[in-house]
Amino acid sequence: MFQDFKLVGDRPVALQVKEYIKRLIIKGVLQADQKLPSTREMSSLLKVSRNTVIAAYEGLEDDGFRYAIPGKGSYVAATEGHLTTDAGGADGSAAWQIDWKARMNEYAVSAVELDMMKQGIRANKGVISFTSIAPDEGLFDLGDVRRAFMDRMAIEGQVLLNYGYAKGYQPLIDYLIRYMENKGIDTSGKDMLITSGFTEGFDIVLSALRPSARRGAAICENPTHHTAIKNLKLQGFEITGIPMERDGIDVNRLEKVLQKQTNSFDLAYLTPSYHNPTGIVMSPAKRSAVIKLMTRYQIPVIEDGFNEELRYSGAHVAPLIATAGQGNGVIYIGSLSKVLFPGLRVGWVLGDRALINHLESIKRARAIHTSTIDQSILYQYLLNGNFDKYIKKARMEYKRKYELTKACCEAHLPEAQLSGDGGLHLFLTFPASVDTRRLLEACTEQGVIFTPGDKFFIQEGEGTNTLRLGFSRVTDENIERGIRIIGQEARSFLQA
Template sequence: MTVTEPSRTAAPLPPLAARAAAVGGSPVRDILAVTARPEVINFAGGLPAPGLFDGEGIAAAFRAVLEETPERALQYATTEGEPALRTAIAARTTVRGLPTGADDVLVTTGSQQALSLLATALVEPGDTVLVENPCYLAALQAFAFAGARVVPVPCDEAGIDPAALEDLVALHRPKLLYTVPTFQNPTGRTLPADRRAAIARVAERLGLWIVEDDPYGELRFEGERVPWIATYPGAGDRTVLLSSFSKVMAPGLRLGWLRAPAGLLRACAVAKQAADLHTPTVNQLAAARYLADRDLDAHVAHVAGVYRERRDAMLAGLADALPEGSSWIRPEGGMFVWAKLPDGYDTTELLRTVITHDVAYVPGAPFFAGEPDRSTLRMCFVTQSPDEIAEGLRRLGAALRGGLRGARAS
């Protein structure tokens, strides 16, 4: 007698959360995957130059903490961060014009985590968040994942228009404004002091959190440093300052921090407990040891000097590489040049042709929260030598001359 098993029908799994299904991946990461071939001169990345890392100094710091205090370096730590590192961060912040104590600082696993923690602590689904236009792409992702309604603030080559900001705050009553005011990603522009003061006044008068992200501010090549928005009257009790060691020490350490008023900092610490408990202890102690034993400012000055040469090489070649009528922003520091081709060109479509010439950039469209300007593009100048940049721009010019006619936007 043969026994037949009844047919089995598996019930479908519950769906992903709506926010997970709605938020896509990073177009920049997708482009980097396509352009990973070694022959490609890749202006698409946003990575610091690996050849300029102080590998010996960082290795010495790790050796010291692992040899002298292994039981501490390899153990769990407090969520807020190692006291030695928080103290060092507070001291560096104070020296730069914003009085800060260790208790004002929360160490995060990269400043990207700080954005995620702030979105968790501040944003309810449906809340409005204001951002620069265009905006750092990963910030758009973080706020979208939190369910925010993201509204772009009109900007020009100097950054946010304070009058337009005031109108939008009055209209939408947003939770926060997110800004990268110094050497912005993707545009490289820097917000002038008078506009920073005006933004502080708007936030104080109308009730608004300011999230001031400053990952690039130490990489200045020319001009005078502009004080953080957090230092202006009215902004102190409503500004969260984010920064990171990723661009000045090493991104692989994944060390960032946020400075915030006490109540918000506590809320972010609770959110971090739920996310990862704490940032790796050994990395924190090694960074603190590096800051104690080495001159990070001297290292950053050296890196900025090299980056300036590379920026100058890119600026020198843009006129020949880009079509007539193009424009670009001259950054005073940072890592990026932002360019705009004449109206009617679509840099996303053009990239198909450009990549076949073994060179790459990032199309500007993904950086816009609202209607994108498809004629824009971002190029990172820090990871190639001046000669490589010149060759990359030569390839780019040849690719654009060959592909422009077929890539006109409809």
């Protein structure tokens, strides 16, 4: 006994000793009322100091696992509800086993099937990966983040460590509402809910708009964000996809679908700026046309503010919610995760005040509130004026990488049609004979991976000749080398 104790990491030694003895008690190796070795003996057995054992024994007593008899020593306290053997329960019964896979409902099974991270290819060490569209952490200004944290903790640290509000941290809400007003949005009659990133906000909105008596019906661009497809399907929505053109959604096709299926749709999900995966920015004319159609057919629009801040060139284009003016039919979901610190899980939903009132209650029922510390750090960082400085640096670097990636694609992949006006990725469409899943298999053998485009299409079998190239976290050398390899493999497919 006590021969398997090993110190690990930088954790306090006394804590490791206490937890080690506690595990022996819980497993039944040490029985109730059994005498423990003296502190001197235990220190010799575990090869730690006697003071360490004394502190560990005191901790065991505090936790209810040890008691002392003056003049006699330390003993194991009786415990209840723990296993006494590795094989079964305290009454000697066999270990209780449930087939959890058989118990999973349709929602859980679908979640696994639609889980892009589980189904996707893994990037081994040394592989050139174009799969990520996360920001480059090398651009993060850690000093400014650390300063924001210290500033906010000094002001109200004790408050931040307690429960927060389901609606969100009010100083951040006030800041973000002004931020949205600077985008040209009329916020009268509107309110905001802070969420743990875009995905939670989207899921909460879907759960509020999902019909109770039937399957929901949603309309969106095709292709579109895989996370949106996943959550729409998990929430029970049938999805109708509208093809994309060079300047955004095909408005004529959208109008024909709406005319044919009048009163059929519960919502529309659209990403007008730096669309995922195509990278297309919807033109101002199409934004106005879309709002007019949705107003005529009374279809609520969920606008994804994805990557809106990564504008490389051209004038600012107002969000759909700004185009709607004083109308309340657009729900804007925003997040800075693709440009600024995705580890701070903060997003927001801006919409009609009556809608936000209901979403707040759903949020409270599900998660109580988003991390107040995360919200407060982001608020102080923004308040300190760091965001403008950071975004200027990020735009310059991502624009440079965008132009390099685009030039490499034009040089090595002349057969592919490119789309993408900014952001962190490019979308490639090959001739129909190129199956990009087979292309991925060939490229993987050469140490290069990317995201097949069919993941972003509504119907199975669509987009099999497309792929998305994320360049934000790839070095210049690997961008050129990786795209050259993709080009070589693609040409072999075309020749075949």
